[in-house]
Amino acid sequence: MAVVPVELGGRSYEVRIGKDLLRDAARQCAPLLRKSSVPIVTDANVARRWREPVEASFAREGVEPHWLVLDPGEAAKSWENLQRVTDWLLAEQVERGDHVLALGGGVIGDLVGFAAAILKRGCGFIQLPTTLLAQVDSSVGGKTAINTGAGKNLIGAFHQPSLVLADLGALATLPDREMRAGYAEVLKYGVLGDAPFFDWLSAHGVEVLAREEGSLEHAVATSVAAKARIVAEDERETADRRALLNLGHTFGHALEAETGFSDRLLHGEAVALGMVLAARYSARRGEISDADAERVTRAVNAAGLPSEITALGLDCDGRRLAEHMLHDKKMDAGTLPFVLLRAIGDAYVARDVELADITEFLNGELRAD
Incomplete structure (x- = not known):
């Protein structure tokens, strides 16, 4: 496994790159989790492939994952889905010290990261990128956003993740x-x-x-x-x-x-x-x-x-x-x-x-x- 640090003083974090990181997600994320449950946002395509192994990982650690599964595609980065994600996280009683997991490509990472940035003026989040583009670009650096009718990524915030797990094995099933x-x-x-x-x-x-x-x-x-x-x-x-x-x-x-x-x-x-x-x-x-x-x-x-x-x-x-x-x-x-x-x-x-x-x-x- 390769580990690349993102050096930002008190907000520094690691990008871990290797195989089978999603199957080991609970152990990798454990130091950042405070509760016996964890909120995970993903899309339907990713859920079909990775929900079961990720769920099994948390079950082994005695943590119950709670899922929000969205429709896939660029259209998911919308005002409507931003409201849906934030309302769901509030219903899940997510606190500022908690972490939300973004499991998917750049669309999910951008949307969930922005929701985390504005929820209660900022809670933590962890990136679990499942596409090559997300692993090398959008999951790293803290740019989060949604699209509007006026253009792409025009509404957003800088909000760094606390950890990035880039599982190269996830790319095996990538189209x-x-x-x-x-x-x-x-x-x-x-x-x-x-x-x-x-x-x-x-x-x-x-x-x-x-x-x-x-x-x-x-x-x-x-x-x-x-x-x-x-x-x-x-x-x-x-x-x-x-x-x-x-x-x-x-x-x-x-x-x-x-x-x-x-x-x-x-x-x-x-x-x-x-x-x-x-x-x-x-x-x-x-x-x-x-x-x-x-x-x-x-x-x-x-x-x-x-x-x-x-x-x-x-x-x-x-x-x-x-x-x-x-x-x-x-x-x-x-x-x-x-x-x-x-x-x-x-x-x-x-x-x-x-x-x-x-x-x-x-x-x-x-x-x-």
Whole structure:
């Protein structure tokens, strides 16, 4: 098992990465639990696979799990479900010193984490991520949120978990498409700040996607360690350091909005395509070579992820996509920062990007053959 610390002073915690952690969840979580029962929120898909082994784990420790099972999908990150979760936790008599368990992918982690942040002005929570994307990205760092009609993750809070258990065994039953979507976030860490890791993924990415244990653990642990370092330096994204984690996300969120935040384009798929667009736009500005932009495209293609807007079959123009960006939560004083590249492994935050230029660039991408 690999253990990666997230160093935040009195709010530090561990990310534990290995196999069979869910079957050992009760023992792993025991030091944080104060009662003979524990509230667990999950979705129906995860419950079908993991409710029984997690329940058995707590039964062995004499702890009774109480379950709230939600419908799966991005739509779960809603006002309605936030109210449902908080009302349920209040009925469960959760106190500020208690911990709520979030068992599932990024949607469950974001929703439950936000509920924990606002319940009685903040109670504890533990992340049990069951997707690659959640293990390497959304479960670490304390960003929690729900979606609204205006956009993705616009209502939320910073609220750190007390523990993250990333069970690599949970990825064995993850659909291949979800695995590829999570891999986009792994690849992101190489593109934004670790050229040797990018090269390693070019050689071993197939093994990661095939869930080969050694390569998978290395990829997850390296990704988590990269995010932990950034979060420790800039927890609340008040400087540009944590903003680098948004590589691919500004373009990606616009594409998600245009496709209705639906299964038509998964978040990780949008990030992958967003990284390609960020690389190409960086090349357009003369900041990286066309060859490096093409290397990013090849890495995305090699993972079976989308690299061309035209493949999405969108009925819109560049201006419409740029308008989605106006609702981005990173807007500051009327300007929108973009994470761009000086080289593979060297990302930076650009604050001089004109949306008119983005519109022209996207129109070109939408017309590309």
